[in-house]
Amino acid sequence: MSDIRNSEIRYRRLFESAQDGILILDGESGEITDANPYIIDSLGYSLDELKGRQLWEIGAFVDVKDSKKAFEELKREKIYPLQ
Numbered sequence: 001m002s003d004i005r006n007s008e009i010r011y012r013r014l015f016e017s018a019q020d021g022i023l024i025l026d027g028e029s030g031e032i033t034d035a036n037p038y039i040i041d042s043l044g045y046s047l048d049e050l051k052g053r054q055l056w057e058i059g060a061f062v063d064v065k066d067s068k069k070a071f072e073e074l075k076r077e078k079i080y081p082l083q
Contacts, residue, residue, distance in 0.1 A: 003009065003039065004063045007014065015034075015036050015056065016036055016037055018036055018038060019037060019038055021035075021036065021038050021039030021043075022035065022036040022038070022039060023035050023039060023050070025055060026072055028075070029051055030054045030056070030068075030071050031051075031053065031054055032050045032051055032053050032054070032055065032058075033051065033064050034047075035047055035053070037050075043058060045058065055071060056068055056071070
């Protein structure tokens, strides 16, 4: 097995077992592309219900204006990883 594949497997295990909510977003649109089981359970959505939605469309981020502004600032400052 390649080093890259081993790294992917370790990342996936960490992502799925983390006891913190993790959402993976598309860096340009803010659309959710993945979510770990912890946040799925916490929010009460299925993964299919979360995928394709934008961060500010889900209940945990009720202040849409502030959420959009914060996301735009992150994009502008290029703080998000793996562009």
